[in-house]
Amino acid sequence: MKEIKGVRVTTQNVTVDDHYSSFNVIGTLQGTTRPDVCYVIGGHYDSTSENPKVSAPGALDNASGSAGVLEMARVFSQIGFPYTLIFILFTGEEQGYFGSKKFIQSKFIEDTIHQLKLMLNMDMIAMDDFIIIETREDALGEIWQKLAEKHGLTYRVDTDIWGSDHVGFANAGVPSILTCSDHDKYPHYHRTTDLPDNLDLESARKTLLMNIEGLFIRMDAE
Numbered sequence: 001m002k003e004i005k006g007v008r009v010t011t012q013n014v015t016v017d018d019h020y021s022s023f024n025v026i027g028t029l030q031g032t033t034r035p036d037v038c039y040v041i042g043g044h045y046d047s048t049s050e051n052p053k054v055s056a057p058g059a060l061d062n063a064s065g066s067a068g069v070l071e072m073a074r075v076f077s078q079i080g081f082p083y084t085l086i087f088i089l090f091t092g093e094e095q096g097y098f099g100s101k102k103f104i105q106s107k108f109i110e111d112t113i114h115q116l117k118l119m120l121n122m123d124m125i126a127m128d129d130f131i132i133i134e135t136r137e138d139a140l141g142e143i144w145q146k147l148a149e150k151h152g153l154t155y156r157v158d159t160d161i162w163g164s165d166h167v168g169f170a171n172a173g174v175p176s177i178l179t180c181s182d183h184d185k186y187p188h189y190h191r192t193t194d195l196p197d198n199l200d201l202e203s204a205r206k207t208l209l210m211n212i213e214g215l216f217i218r219m220d221a222e
Contacts, residue, residue: 001027001070001087006077014102016092022046024099027073027087037083037115037222039215040174042100042165043069043122044093048190055192059199060181062093065122068208075212083117083219090165093123094190100165104172118218119176120211121166126204127181134158134178136170143217144177147210153203156182177214179207 002009007027014022025045031037043065047058057063066089073087092098103109109116118140125131131153133144141157148155161167161178170176181203188194 001025001073001089004070004073004077007073007087012102012106014091014099016098017095022091022099024091024103025089026103029073029077029081029085029087031082031084032080033082035084036112037117038086038112039083039117039219040086040088040119040169041069041072041122041215042088042090042119044090044099044165046091046094047194048094049192049194050190051192057192057194059194059196060127060186061124061183061189061194064124064126064199064204068122068125068204068211071208072212081219083222093165097165097168100168104168109172113172113174116169116174117222118215119166119169119174120215121164121176121178122180122207122211123164123178124181124183124186125179125207126199126201127186128200129203129206130154130156130182130185131207131210132156132158132178132180132182134161134166134180135176136161137175137177140175140177140214140218143214144179144210147213151206151210153206153210179211
């Protein structure tokens with residue numbers, strides 16, 4: 001992320017499950033005219049498997065979402081925005097959202113919580129053309145449903161949110177949305193066989209286009 005022009009990269013130390021130290025990677029693209037208003041785009045970069053001390057490749061879960069965050073940072077860095085965009089690669093999601101919890105508890109959030117307009121989370125986005133849209137916000141659900149249809153994705157909308165780093169943001173009052181594959185249909189979920197050859201990059205492309213357009217629409221409404 002540090003090689004993306006205009007994105008200032010910092011790290012945030014995180015203790016995961018009281019066992020080991022890790023860190024979040026945070027890239028900030030400063031807004032041009034209203035930098036106090038922020039949008040967060042995130043995904044976790046840690047992974048697990050049935051034998052994580054030996055191998056946990058995590059291609060779908062969640063190298064795909066992490067790559068999505070990096071690609072959105074690259075795309076948006078080429079465009080000037082009035083608002084600040086924060087791109088976060090979270091650690092410790094598989095063990096209990098430790099990275100996102102630490103970020104939410106930070107002084108930055110304390111100072112800006114009322115100016116956080118959206119948290120977009122990507123977790124497993126390269127399995128097939130079916131996507132789960134998870135949000136408590138009706139307006140967000142409607143935007144993303146229309147965009148899913150536009151880009152040839154089938155979808156399910158869940159309002160009972162759980163299971164990834166957007167949950168803490170939503171509980172803190174930040175409008176939040178997750179786009180995610182259905183892991184119940186992925187035989188390599190949390191397995192040492194979760195490898196790049198199993199990914200559908202075209203579905204990842206469609207999901208990224210959906211998310212990029214959704215973010216534009218949300219910012220235009222500001």
